[in-house]
Amino acid sequence: MISDYKGYLIDLDGTIYRGRDQIPAAARFIKRLQDTHTDFLFVTNNTTQLPDEVAKNLRENHNINVTADEVYTAGLATADYLDGIAGGKRKVYVIGELGLKQALLNRNFEFDETNPDWVVVGLDYDVTYHKFELATLAIKRGATFIGTNADTNLPNERGLVPGAGSLIGFVERSTQQRATYIGKPETIIMQKAVKKIGLDKDDVVMVGDNYMTDISAGINFGIDTLLVYTGVSTREFVAKQEIQPTHIINSFDEWK
Template identity: 55%
Template sequence: MAKCYDGYLIDLDGTIYKGTKKMPSGQRFVQRLMDKQVKYLFVTNNSTKTPEAVAQNLTQNHQIPTTADQVYTSGMALADYLAKSDDVHRVLMIGEEGLKTALLDKGFELVSQAPADAVAIGLDRDVTYEKILQGTLAIQQGAKFVATNPDTNLPTERGMVPGAGSVVAFLATAVEPAPVVIGKPENIIMNGALEKLSLTHDQALMVGDNYNTDIKAGFHADVDTLLVYSGVSKKAVVAKETKQPTYEVDSLDDWTIAK
């Protein structure tokens, strides 16, 4: 019998939908949470989109009514992390609209060249050598080095294309030390999500389809985990792991929400 959880932290792609494809089980799962008035937050490593854009996609394309305050991106988590440092004011950003908006919302001044107090990097599909050069110089001059997430690839209709981790590696090769990584599987985004829902680690359940990101993020944050085999991870592979998820289901339709 599953424990009763006060809140759910939920991955998106592969869990609630698959790219542009609807997953009815994801929609039904969220509807059950709404019916039982259980708190939930969509937690995504995607830093390219604003929470408003993520919410609009869920609402319009997947029939899951969502507001921006129900979304927590790695870009938002990165901005929250830097906001806790009194000495960070100027940020050199290598990224897209989601990360830019998150940093501006926290009052940071965005700069395109050194000097800077921090270099914040995420997926940037317009990355250039000049951007990497400026980030390298800023870090060499003492700027903090912070990355949204380590995802090496992203699944698309064209295949597995380079993810944020590929862009991060471009810069990380040129500097020391290694970046502070914010997104899953690290616990910084998890701690931010728990804070956003006003929950402690033992009150929440992390739900996702990827053992190496979603489930390991739960492990690192000491949060119980539910692995759904609707996306990346495969049973035979996960079965060989030393540490197992708290729960496993083939479909979110198989999960009973205790309340």
């Protein structure tokens, strides 16, 4: 039941929509949260878009009336994480799109291709060998290596295309170093999301369609989970997992 929790951390793609396709039950679910004044925050591994763009897409294409304050991306989580540990080390080299770069600029980081303190790698639709070269050389010189999220593939209308994790993997191979990962299923993004929503972790539930990212993020963080069969994970796959989601539903219409 909705009233079981004070707050909901909710995945987007596969959970609230499927690419450009609407999930009407998801829109009804968000409306019920709003009507009952239940806090929620969309938590997404997307780093390419700013929260304003994500909220605009929800409003204009999926009948979900939300604001940018209700969206938390892996780009924001990366910037918040670095802001908390960087001190005076504010120079960063980024492989990524505007959503990630602007989040870092908003936390007073400055871009430096040759002598950065941090190398941050996320999804970049225009990635080149030269960008990988700069990242590799900077890490070899001592920059700390950060990866936004480990998603190896992204679903789109053409199939499964390379995700941020594939780009990060390239740099891991070229540097022989593993990145510190921020996004789901890691706990860093969950810690930051709970802080943003302003609730105790015992009062929130992680909602998603993907056992390996959304549900595992909740399990790793030690909070309840709600799996909805509208996206990636199948019943057969989930049944084989040692740790089961706290709740499983076929549609949000079942969660009243």
